[in-house]
Amino acid sequence: MDNIDRSIINQMQGGFPICAEPFAQVAQELGIDEDLLVSRIDSLLANGVLSRFGPLYNVEQMGGNYTLVAMRVPADDIERVTGIINNYQEVAHNYQRDHEFNIWFVLAMATPEQKQQLLAAIAAATGYPVYDMPKIREFYIGLKFDA
Amino acid sequence: MAIVNLNIARRQLAPDSDELRLIKILQNGLPLVSRPYAAIAEQTGLTEARVMELINGLIHDQTIKRFGVVIRHHEAGYRANAMIVWDVPDEQLPTIPQQMLQFPFITLCYRRPRQLPEWPYNLFCMIHGHDRESVQKNLHVMITSCGWRDIPHAILFSKRRFKQRGARYISHAV
Structure with missing residues (x-):
């Protein structure tokens, strides 16, 4: 990533214009050519710095259901447990963290009813309790991120 | 891969509604062409103006939380x-x-x-x-x-x- 990539990311995290020629507008704001802007976005997507270009949907708004799940897993059993968890297609993110509660993953489901079933299945398959921590309220989503 | 099916009743979208077709096509991302909304319009059979109007509406009712780029922090140097x-x-x-x-x-x-x-x-x-x-x-x-x-x-x-x-x-x- 160079300064052009960083300026593109910073500019576009705040939103992408909805007009006939949006790339031309962003390019002009950044003082670069439209072709350069498009090829940089293409590369940033290809090398994984950007996971997505377009809309980020509100899954709850569309009737879906998210939750954050925590587990306490002994260090020598983490490989087995994460292997089981990551096989579920409903698991969107899974992180090992430095804490007694060391496994943290996000479940995305079509309906709230599926959640209890999935949580029970994961607890049974891994042999450890699962702690369901759904969001009660979202206070903020950072739109801007200084790359 | 489908993991969540759109709850059509809640959003009151008919299966053949313009919005639903647009939502499905947009989840693949915006095409990297000079007139991306015109390209989406062609795929959905809508006009470019209608596509832009619908996207604005989806942002307004918060079906779309953000419209732009989503960064992977680790790949961007945030270790x-x-x-x-x-x-x-x-x-x-x-x-x-x-x-x-x-x-x-x-x-x-x-x-x-x-x-x-x-x-x-x-x-x-x-x-x-x-x-x-x-x-x-x-x-x-x-x-x-x-x-x-x-x-x-x-x-x-x-x-x-x-x-x-x-x-x-x-x-x-x-």
């Missing part, structure tokens, strides 16, 4: 990712999150249920940084300047990321 969890007295919710979001390094802030007695924390926020030291420094600045030394908290740095994907909500087969 340290900390979830900071707080045991905030209920009466201080939501004044503390309002203060938190004044700090540009706070990227997410959620209230979640405590799981007593094992888990006393009810407020979660994220800080991304180039390294653990810079995250610790930012956290320290926030705690001291807001006077939060008495609020119990824990820092959970990420050690490993097993899986991160952009969730696909809607089946192409719908």
Whole structure:
């Protein structure tokens, strides 16, 4: 990533214009050519710095259901447990963290009813309790991120 | 891969509605062409103006939370990712999150249920940084300047990321 990539990311995290020629507008704001802007976005997507270009949907708004799940897993059993968890297609993110509660993953489901079933299945398959921590309220989503 | 089917009843979208077709096509991302909305219009059989109008509407009703780029912090050089969890007295919710979001390094802030007695924390926020030291420094600045030394908290740095994907909500087969 160079300064052009960083300026593109910073500019576009705040939103992408909805007009006939949006790339031309962003390019002009950044003082670069439209072709350069498009090829940089293409590369940033290809090398994984950007996971997505377009809309980020509100899954709850569309009737879906998210939750954050925590587990306490002994260090020598983490490989087995994460292997089981990551096989579920409903698991969107899974992180090992430095804490007694060391496994943290996000479940995305079509309906709230599926959640209890999935949580029970994961607890049974891994042999450890699962702690369901759904969001009660979202206070903020950072739109801007200084790359 | 479909993991969540659109709840059509809740959004009151007919299966053949323009919005639903647009939502499905847009989840693949915006095409990297000079007139992306015209390209989407061609795929959906709508006009370019109608596509833009519908996208504006979806942003307005918050079906679309963000419209732009979504960054993978680790690939962008943000190697340290900390979830900071707080045991905030209920009466201080939501004044503390309002203060938190004044700090540009706070990227997410959620209230979640405590799981007593094992888990006393009810407020979660994220800080991304180039390294653990810079995250610790930012956290320290926030705690001291807001006077939060008495609020119990824990820092959970990420050690490993097993899986991160952009969730696909809607089946192409719908």
